[in-house]
Amino acid sequence: MAQESIVTELESRKLIAQLAGGEELVEHLASGSRTVYCGFDPTAESLHIGNLLPLLALRRFQLAGHRPIALVGGATGLIGDPSFKDTERKLNSVDVIADWVERIKPQLARFLDFDCGANSALLVNNLEWTRDYEMLGFLRDVGKHFSVNNMIQKESVRQRIERDGEGISYTEFSYMILQSFDFSELCKRYDCTIQVGGSDQWGNITGGIDLTRRLHQQQVYGITFPLITKADGSKFGKTEAGTVWLDPAKTSPYAFFQFWLNAADADVYDFLRYFTFLPPAKIEKIEHADAASNARPVAQGVLAREVTGLVHGEQGLAAAERITGALFTGELSGLGEDDLRQLEHDGLPCTEVAPQTPLLDVLVESGLARSRRIARDLVNSGAVSANNAVQSAGDDPLDRNLALHGKYFVIKRGKKNFHLAKLA
RNA sequence: GGAGGGGUUCCCGAGUGGCCAAAGGGAUCAGACUGUAAAUCUGACGCGUAAGCUUCGGUGGUUCAAAUCCACCCCCCUCCA
Numbered sequence: 001m002a003q004e005s006i007v008t009e010l011e012s013r014k015l016i017a018q019l020a021g022g023e024e025l026v027e028h029l030a031s032g033s034r035t036v037y038c039g040f041d042p043t044a045e046s047l048h049i050g051n052l053l054p055l056l057a058l059r060r061f062q063l064a065g066h067r068p069i070a071l072v073g074g075a076t077g078l079i080g081d082p083s084f085k086d087t088e089r090k091l092n093s094v095d096v097i098a099d100w101v102e103r104i105k106p107q108l109a110r111f112l113d114f115d116c117g118a119n120s121a122l123l124v125n126n127l128e129w130t131r132d133y134e135m136l137g138f139l140r141d142v143g144k145h146f147s148v149n150n151m152i153q154k155e156s157v158r159q160r161i162e163r164d165g166e167g168i169s170y171t172e173f174s175y176m177i178l179q180s181f182d183f184s185e186l187c188k189r190y191d192c193t194i195q196v197g198g199s200d201q202w203g204n205i206t207g208g209i210d211l212t213r214r215l216h217q218q219q220v221y222g223i224t225f226p227l228i229t230k231a232d233g234s235k236f237g238k239t240e241a242g243t244v245w246l247d248p249a250k251t252s253p254y255a256f257f258q259f260w261l262n263a264a265d266a267d268v269y270d271f272l273r274y275f276t277f278l279p280p281a282k283i284e285k286i287e288h289a290d291a292a293s294n295a296r297p298v299a300q301g302v303l304a305r306e307v308t309g310l311v312h313g314e315q316g317l318a319a320a321e322r323i324t325g326a327l328f329t330g331e332l333s334g335l336g337e338d339d340l341r342q343l344e345h346d347g348l349p350c351t352e353v354a355p356q357t358p359l360l361d362v363l364v365e366s367g368l369a370r371s372r373r374i375a376r377d378l379v380n381s382g383a384v385s386a387n388n389a390v391q392s393a394g395d396d397p398l399d400r401n402l403a404l405h406g407k408y409f410v411i412k413r414g415k416k417n418f419h420l421a422k423l424a
Numbered sequence: 425g426g427a428g429g430g431g432u433u434c435c436c437g438a439g440u441g442g443c444c445a446a447a448g449g450g451a452u453c454a455g456a457c458u459g460u461a462a463a464u465c466u467g468a469c470g471c472g473u474a475a476g477c478u479u480c481g482g483u484g485g486u487u488c489a490a491a492u493c494c495a496c497c498c499c500c501c502u503c504c505a
Contacts, residue, residue, distance in 0.1 A: 088500090165430075165501055232462075234451085258460080265461055296459040328460060370469095374453080377468060383454050395473080414453075416460050 005030050006064040010223070012280045013273040015057065017199040020206055020222035028193065028221060029066070033119055035192040036061045039126070039182065040108060041073035041081060042100035046247035047107045049259075050237045052311070053225055053274055055111050057196055058121075060277075062112060067119040069192055070108040074101045074127030076179055082172035083156035084200045086163070091171075101125060107246055111310075122190065126182045129189075142181050145214045146207075151176060154203040176207045183208025184215045192220075199224040228274065231266030246311055252347030253312040257320035258416070260304035265290075268299040276306040319346035327410070327418050332387055337405040343420060350420040353398070359384070360394040366419040368411060378413060385412045386421075398423065 007026050010016050019025055028034065038054045040047065047055070058068035077097045080089045092100075105123060112121035151173070152161055160168040183205070186192035195205050205222035212220045228236040237244055244259050245251040251259075263271055272283045290297035309317045323346050326335060335343075344350045351366045360375040363384065369375035378384050379394040386398060386409045398409050400423060407423040 167501060262460065371471065373472065376473075378454065381454050381467075
């Protein structure tokens with residue numbers, strides 16, 4: 001089953017930040033089918049692309065013949081991971097977390113195969129083994145194995161402890177113990193011997209390794225992935241609209257596609273390694289070809305298609321490409337009424353506006369501008385066009401005579417923000 | 425419980441009675457240039473067409489005038505108990 005070393009595969013994709021276990025871990029993975037886990041805390045109603053890397057990594061492990069466990073943090077989500085967070089977070093209610101857990105489960109499930117024999121994936125919730133654990137027992141059985149002296153040395157919480165003006169509650173401080181306990185519990189229940197996660201999880205993972213050794217006299221291992229950074233230093237995973245979510249209702253496949261399409265040249269080849277299943281050799285070929293040509297690189301298009309297909313399937317990808325094609329080629333007049341309806345259906349943001357609504361209000365209602373004041377600025381700077389015609393009179397309503405099929409306007413703000421306005 | 429420090433516009437952070445819608449930086453947006461890149465330059469960045477209006481943890485007060493002073497309350501941090 002386990003043929004080519006998964007470690008080699010991850011290395012060739014630059015996906016390994018740290019190994020807890022070194023050569024022994026490599027050997028451990030090479031010598032049999034192992035069980036690997038990664039946790040995902042419900043911090044919102046949907047996963048986002050920050051979760052994509054570990055999620056795809058689990059799949060890489062499965063493809064290499066290992067058994068993945070996706071853990072949803074129904075328990076840890078109630079506490080909040082303080083790792084490298086510079087402020088204490090406010091707690092969400094129990095009901096909200098429970099709801100998020102249920103929403104996230106299917107998102108995790110779609111990347112893994114639950115029906116492929118011995119290495120079928122597992123989906124678990126750590127609330128299962130923590131909910132009814134009696135407090136005194138927990139403190140005696142588990143807490144006794146943790147040294148506070150050791151815990152406060154962890155880099156992941158140090159800034160919280162040392163930085164002036166910030167602190168850490170006992171609740172968040174305990175997070176590491178819970179996650180450590182998860183690892184030991186998965187080891188006991190499912191013979192899980194490897195935990196993977198982002199490099200910010202190093203402290204929590206090694207905590208779990210120590211605890212498992214003490215509790216079950218079992219050697220387990222950890223692998224962390226590099227923090228995804230962008231060449232220009234800005235934060236990965238954010239756009240002007242905020243977080244890029246995996247839920248198509250929160251980030252449309254079109255917006256998702258656009259996010260990847262806009263990857264910087266300096267980042268795109270690494271992103272191909274990180275976020276697609278294309279062989280590294282092929283990625284290198286693309287990189288060389290792009291470097292040799294003077295035209296616009298093709299890598300962004302490949303990346304956008306691959307990842308969108310992975311996350312939103314063939315249909316989502318097709319929808320995203322339809323919108324992109326219609327909007328960025330500028331050929332609006334060729335669009336039939338059915339095409340426009342399809343674009344709306346595909347997820348191009350659409351607003352119905354009353355006839356005679358001044359353009360400024362259309363901009364505000366559609367969300368293209370936050371206020372009329374801003375809208376006016378945009379119009380004055382020539383940033384707004386309707387059906388490819390630059391608009392200069394913000395107080396005038398959209399002219400029905402210029403509408404596509406009597407009612408549609410493709411409103412553009414700036415170079416790449418589109419909205420479909422439909423006259424009522 | 426005691427002592428001290430602090431809560432300013434998306435973030436950081438200046439501002440200690442009028443010249444404050446509030447310095448500076450970051451983020452963001454737009455224009456130019458481009459490849460729906462990067463870098464750079466320019467402009468915008470509480471709301472309002474404007475006059476003007478509403479903001480500086482909360483409530484109340486002093487004053488012609490408060491982010492700035494007073495009282496009480498809430499929250500955060502540090503040290504002591």
